[in-house]
Amino acid sequence: MQAGFSFALEAADGPARAGVLTTPHGRVATPLFMPVGTAATVKGVDIGRVAETGAGMLLSNAYHLHLRPGEDAVDRAGGLAAFMGWPGPTLTDSGGYQVFSLARQVKVTEQGAFFRSHLDGSPVEFTPEASMRIQERIGADVAMQLDHVVALPAPREVVAAAMRRSLRWAERCRSAHMRPDQALFGIVQGGLEPDLREESAARLREIGFPGYAVGGLSVGEGPEAMDRTLRATVPHLPADRPRYLMGVGQPRDIIEAVAAGIDMFDCVLPTRCGRNSLVYTFAGQVRLRNACHASDQRPLEEGCPCPACRHGRDYIRHLFLAGEMLGPILASIHNLTFYQRLVSRLRQAVMEGRFADTRRELLATLAVAGSEQSPQE
Amino acid sequence: MQAGFSFALEAADGPARAGVLTTPHGRVATPLFMPVGTAATVKGVDIGRVAETGAGMLLSNAYHLHLRPGEDAVDRAGGLAAFMGWPGPTLTDSGGYQVFSLARQVKVTEQGAFFRSHLDGSPVEFTPEASMRIQERIGADVAMQLDHVVALPAPREVVAAAMRRSLRWAERCRSAHMRPDQALFGIVQGGLEPDLREESAARLREIGFPGYAVGGLSVGEGPEAMDRTLRATVPHLPADRPRYLMGVGQPRDIIEAVAAGIDMFDCVLPTRCGRNSLVYTFAGQVRLRNACHASDQRPLEEGCPCPACRHGRDYIRHLFLAGEMLGPILASIHNLTFYQRLVSRLRQAVMEGRFADTRRELLATLAVAGSEQSPQE
Numbered sequence: 001m002q003a004g005f006s007f008a009l010e011a012a013d014g015p016a017r018a019g020v021l022t023t024p025h026g027r028v029a030t031p032l033f034m035p036v037g038t039a040a041t042v043k044g045v046d047i048g049r050v051a052e053t054g055a056g057m058l059l060s061n062a063y064h065l066h067l068r069p070g071e072d073a074v075d076r077a078g079g080l081a082a083f084m085g086w087p088g089p090t091l092t093d094s095g096g097y098q099v100f101s102l103a104r105q106v107k108v109t110e111q112g113a114f115f116r117s118h119l120d121g122s123p124v125e126f127t128p129e130a131s132m133r134i135q136e137r138i139g140a141d142v143a144m145q146l147d148h149v150v151a152l153p154a155p156r157e158v159v160a161a162a163m164r165r166s167l168r169w170a171e172r173c174r175s176a177h178m179r180p181d182q183a184l185f186g187i188v189q190g191g192l193e194p195d196l197r198e199e200s201a202a203r204l205r206e207i208g209f210p211g212y213a214v215g216g217l218s219v220g221e222g223p224e225a226m227d228r229t230l231r232a233t234v235p236h237l238p239a240d241r242p243r244y245l246m247g248v249g250q251p252r253d254i255i256e257a258v259a260a261g262i263d264m265f266d267c268v269l270p271t272r273c274g275r276n277s278l279v280y281t282f283a284g285q286v287r288l289r290n291a292c293h294a295s296d297q298r299p300l301e302e303g304c305p306c307p308a309c310r311h312g313r314d315y316i317r318h319l320f321l322a323g324e325m326l327g328p329i330l331a332s333i334h335n336l337t338f339y340q341r342l343v344s345r346l347r348q349a350v351m352e353g354r355f356a357d358t359r360r361e362l363l364a365t366l367a368v369a370g371s372e373q374s375p376q377e
Numbered sequence: 378m379q380a381g382f383s384f385a386l387e388a389a390d391g392p393a394r395a396g397v398l399t400t401p402h403g404r405v406a407t408p409l410f411m412p413v414g415t416a417a418t419v420k421g422v423d424i425g426r427v428a429e430t431g432a433g434m435l436l437s438n439a440y441h442l443h444l445r446p447g448e449d450a451v452d453r454a455g456g457l458a459a460f461m462g463w464p465g466p467t468l469t470d471s472g473g474y475q476v477f478s479l480a481r482q483v484k485v486t487e488q489g490a491f492f493r494s495h496l497d498g499s500p501v502e503f504t505p506e507a508s509m510r511i512q513e514r515i516g517a518d519v520a521m522q523l524d525h526v527v528a529l530p531a532p533r534e535v536v537a538a539a540m541r542r543s544l545r546w547a548e549r550c551r552s553a554h555m556r557p558d559q560a561l562f563g564i565v566q567g568g569l570e571p572d573l574r575e576e577s578a579a580r581l582r583e584i585g586f587p588g589y590a591v592g593g594l595s596v597g598e599g600p601e602a603m604d605r606t607l608r609a610t611v612p613h614l615p616a617d618r619p620r621y622l623m624g625v626g627q628p629r630d631i632i633e634a635v636a637a638g639i640d641m642f643d644c645v646l647p648t649r650c651g652r653n654s655l656v657y658t659f660a661g662q663v664r665l666r667n668a669c670h671a672s673d674q675r676p677l678e679e680g681c682p683c684p685a686c687r688h689g690r691d692y693i694r695h696l697f698l699a700g701e702m703l704g705p706i707l708a709s710i711h712n713l714t715f716y717q718r719l720v721s722r723l724r725q726a727v728m729e730g731r732f733a734d735t736r737r738e739l740l741a742t743l744a745v746a747g748s749e750q751s752p753q754e
Contacts, residue, residue, distance in 0.1 A: 040695065044702040044703065046684050047687075069698070085688050295450070310424075311462050314450060314454055315417070315460055315462070322416045324420065325706070326419075326422070329702070329706070
């Protein structure tokens, strides 16, 4: 692996793993959940409070930072971590996903993605080389290759073509990437087709990366299809490198992905749901706007050390009904804390060789509030 | 004074004073600035961060809490401080001001104010007795009498009539108020007329209150008229009781009011301006959206210990331009910290007998950024 970077496995329990990822900005334990700071801020949460949730590494987004404030501004401030005031490691997504989800008038060619900014309609060019140049200027510890993401379901030939294009872009990213204090991860594509996933993983291993991501999941395929695809993909990734499942997901998804051998995660759900008054607990989801919480002075979760849980549910519900910013702030902090406590429990279970029991127990209690499902957000 | 409450003068330097107000929820030093938590939250700032600004006492609003979540909900949670998770003293405004600024279809009679809620149009009755009952249930350490506020300028007979009605309401509040662990303050009215202010103060002293507020200022009369009115009013208030200037104001207003002998303040400006990207510093105001801050890695204020000042101005400006919640959050925290540092400096100056010099120095440096004036908000 690259100088300044290493990944050490500390324990395994079946396919589930516990390890330590070392970066130029410090070490983080895995399984690892990265809060999402799209525009160099975890929405609604100051960086000190982010640290207090137990987070070790943050994700930000090359597409958003390129458009605003621009990679030069981030570089001038000393790079992403310094810009955000974050003392630990960071990772930037390449922009591949946003090109397809946010940009207007996208044209994707073999050369790259050409599109108009979702902010002002100005023309922008995201080639593999441009994404590397931008991510190097932003200066996260880990950069991601540019990939071609397609929405599922999609015809097999479309999925295969996007996967093979992503492989060619992976090579171009590998060639263009120069920054020695930044690790570049490859991204496995291939939709829900096991053989395409295997082909993608094998070819990425040949190119050689210090870490491997699984992309193109949690795009509408449903949890069972995701689990199945992970179990078909992860065995083809090298055991001595970190494995990162991009953009996932619900707590049950994370548990099942760790069970399949994934080490790293990021997801907007804790903050997005928090802003919408949906709260995660180990006894299932809580919809704070529901009238049943109007006189409930219990915290969101007994034993949770977060600042939200110093208040009663009645208070936080009041904040949401009154349209007060503090409602989204506190619910986001709580949810981020929940996700850190979740991966911490999974890690502990792997270390102690009781992952199967912990997995079963967590899935059972998390499913209790089945009546309080997440909205399609 | 009432059991559980006391006010001790520690030093005076001319009319300017430094003291300590003791309440059932603890002691606070004066001059005192109370952040405003209208709906039981200082907008955008979690209660731990509020405490870190140096704030000792918070203000909330009987009108808003009555409409939502209702005084019963606050009472059930153990009262305002417990509901907010605030370990220190609190004060509630009576609702008099909001009746006139927010309510629809207000009808004020000798009996009280009858109006329709600004939230849902439902009919609400705010008599002096109702305000006392509501404030007792909310349970702040200090309650305010219901008063009749008029916008300035206004004809002398209108101001006089509202002042005398406020005096009659003061008596009714005094009679209706029962809660022994809550202090009730009277409010001096009388517009800009020195003789009306004197009449109001003298009559309130006869009724007898553990503290006296000056109301009906900062309603459009301009800073010189406010200073002049304060100098004509404060000498008629008892020296051994705290003096509270309601809803004021800009830093220069606070300095001048302390110079006139005021001990307590509250104002929405730190948070309201913060949400609008206007930041207070001892070298004047800073408009963060201005392009001159785009590459400025200096903190908002050198030496400020607040969490915002761990970042560069470039970062906080980026947050505002990107529409990120963290911009308003950080600017609010900084401004609240600034106000606490301001009153702390004024207190220190009084204690050390150099108030006149400190006043002159502060007014000079605060006025530097005269080109960056506050908007009419």
